[in-house]
Amino acid sequence: MISIVIPAYNEEQKIGRVIRGLFEHGWKNVVVVDDGSSDRTSAIARGEGAIVLQHRINRGQGAALETGDQYALRHGAEAVVHFDGDGQFNPTDIRPAIEAFQKSGRAVLFGSRFLDNRSQIPWLKRYVILPIARWIHFVFTGFLLSDAQNGFRILTRRALEQIRITEDGMAHNTEIQALVKDAGLTWLEWPVEVTYHEYGQGFLGGVKILEDLLFRALFK
Amino acid sequence: MLPIQIVLIFFFIFAIGKVVGRVRAKEVSPRAAIFWLVFWLAAGVIVVVPDTTSTIAKWLGVGRGADVVVYVALAILFFVLFRLVVRQQRLERDLTRLVRELAFKDKDSHV
Numbered sequence: 001m002i003s004i005v006i007p008a009y010n011e012e013q014k015i016g017r018v019i020r021g022l023f024e025h026g027w028k029n030v031v032v033v034d035d036g037s038s039d040r041t042s043a044i045a046r047g048e049g050a051i052v053l054q055h056r057i058n059r060g061q062g063a064a065l066e067t068g069d070q071y072a073l074r075h076g077a078e079a080v081v082h083f084d085g086d087g088q089f090n091p092t093d094i095r096p097a098i099e100a101f102q103k104s105g106r107a108v109l110f111g112s113r114f115l116d117n118r119s120q121i122p123w124l125k126r127y128v129i130l131p132i133a134r135w136i137h138f139v140f141t142g143f144l145l146s147d148a149q150n151g152f153r154i155l156t157r158r159a160l161e162q163i164r165i166t167e168d169g170m171a172h173n174t175e176i177q178a179l180v181k182d183a184g185l186t187w188l189e190w191p192v193e194v195t196y197h198e199y200g201q202g203f204l205g206g207v208k209i210l211e212d213l214l215f216r217a218l219f220k
Numbered sequence: 221m222l223p224i225q226i227v228l229i230f231f232f233i234f235a236i237g238k239v240v241g242r243v244r245a246k247e248v249s250p251r252a253a254i255f256w257l258v259f260w261l262a263a264g265v266i267v268v269v270p271d272t273t274s275t276i277a278k279w280l281g282v283g284r285g286a287d288v289v290v291y292v293a294l295a296i297l298f299f300v301l302f303r304l305v306v307r308q309q310r311l312e313r314d315l316t317r318l319v320r321e322l323a324f325k326d327k328d329s330h331v
Contacts, residue, residue: 033323036319051327052327053323053324053326053327054323054326054327055319055320055322055323056319056322056323057315057319059315059316059319059320063316063319063320066316066320067320067323067324070320070324071324071327074324166313168312168313168316215305215309
């Protein structure tokens, strides 16, 4: 059984389409973690037939992912796909990624928008923000992925059992890579398409991540 | 007496009043209360008789009494800040765990 875990915060505009897209591609276990949304995210996700877990207050994307991961583990998932709730990923990418992942025998798959040329990446992101993020990741994790800030991941059950996300905010992405490295888990990168609706986290979001990472280094 | 001394003395009396209030409301343990009372009284002594810090300063090898106060205050502040941050992080983590368990529970009761 493969579970698709989607953290969602105020995504009533997009979550319905995302869930329908996954069902249309044959994915049955769609777990939406509503991270304390003030809109109708939960109601819409339930109406579309997804399994919905609701955080009563907003705890951040990392916290929502961890909730989804634990739920999937408790309900017997053999692998979990991390997917986005705002429609930035393409559901057609999952099947080939899973096949390549299972064939590879690796423990973790990281999606990358740089391994093919489908993603239309704004140039500031492509040439400035993401390269900076990539090197910051390298400093904190010793990992140099082609795409350090990509929320598309697949993890085996065995990998999930060793990865506990404690970074509730957006720094979970770096944390996951650090944990993969610490646990000595094998991994691969795989091309996925990213469609840009908005600018994403923007520069201040990046500063917040760096702040979280420094805190992590100093106090954990 | 300098105006600053009067202002500070009033502030210390206010602070001691707060400590006493917290103890009465049982929000602060007697041990912590004693610490804070001693702390504010010592601060009062230093303000009323500034030469006490000069004596300590001379003994510690620091030039001026006021410098000793600043150094010690900074050291204590950073230590307290560190403890607060650690505690706050623990609170955040516990809060997340609580929210998560509630989400699981809600899910089970909704099936």
